[in-house]
Amino acid sequence: xxxxxxxxxxxxxxxxxxxxxxxxxxxxxxxxxxxxxxxxxxxxxxxxxxxxxxxxxxxxxxxxxxxxxxxxxxxxxxxxxxxxxxxxxxxxxxxxxxxxxxxxxxxxxxxxxxxxxxxxxxxxxxxxxxxxxxxxxxxxxxxxxxxxxxxxxxxxxxxxxxxxxxxxxxxxxxxxxxxxxxxxxxxxxxxxxxxxxxxxxxxxxxxxxxxxxxxxxxxxxxxxxxxxxxxxxxxxxxxxx
Ligand code: PXP
Numbered sequence: 124x125x126x127x128x129x130x131x132x133x134x135x136x137x138x139x140x141x142x143x144x145x146x147x148x149x150x151x152x153x154x155x156x157x158x159x160x161x162x163x164x165x166x167x168x169x170x171x172x173x174x175x176x177x178x179x180x181x182x183x184x185x186x187x188x189x190x191x192x193x194x195x196x197x198x199x200x201x202x203x204x205x206x207x208x209x210x211x212x213x214x215x216x217x218x219x220x221x222x223x224x225x226x227x228x229x230x231x232x233x234x235x236x237x238x239x240x241x242x243x244x245x246x247x248x249x250x251x252x253x254x255x256x257x258x259x260x261x262x263x264x265x266x267x268x269x270x271x272x273x274x275x276x277x278x279x280x281x282x283x284x285x286x287x288x289x290x291x292x293x294x295x296x297x298x299x300x301x302x303x304x305x306x307x308x309x310x311x312x313x314x315x316x317x318x319x320x321x322x323x324x325x326x327x328x329x330x331x332x333x334x335x336x337x338x339x340x341x342x343x344x345x346x347x348x349x350x351x352x353x354x355x356x357x358x359x360x361x362x363x364x
Pocket of ligand 1 (some may be wrong): 129131165169212214222223253273310311312313314332333334335337
């Protein structure tokens, strides 16, 4: 199983103050040093976190395969074709949402998706579709001929008990359905250290894309080191009486 690290929320911290730091590319390089297998960034239409220049620097200044998560809009498709990430993951995108709220409606958007998938395929960029574990959406993804899908794990992460078991069963069926057609099965959204193991019952998982929980954890794991650095920087100040 491979780990793709989504560094969007490093940019969220930067955008909150309009500073130049923290740089998501630095976070990507640290993730690479730690053994991550890929980096994901989501260039949203409203540019709330990742900016266009981040995507270009990510392409040039970090070593891991780049997965560009994006809505299927003309503007972002053109950018993706210029930047040439290793893969794109098409997601639904609504301006008011806090984060991606569910899978793509592949059934209802067949034509628009087919057009973009063809353009990416011709450009040598692998396409993934972010879908709910719904057999109709998997079937529509198979019909589009994409090499991979990413199963939306958000609902699985939010529910407990019987509902959690039902979610796992849906994910199992979806993974089997896609795998039987030679499609690589990735998964992501809402995964963290507590809910991760619950996903292990799902077969054929290739890459997990995880962002928020890793960035959230990094702020705590790194807090002591950051405070020690600041205290050391303050030390040269001569105390006057
Ligand atoms: N995969 C997709 C398609 C997503 O939209 C997101 C959120 O940007 C993730 C994975 C990562 O989700 P999280 O930040 O909750 O780990």
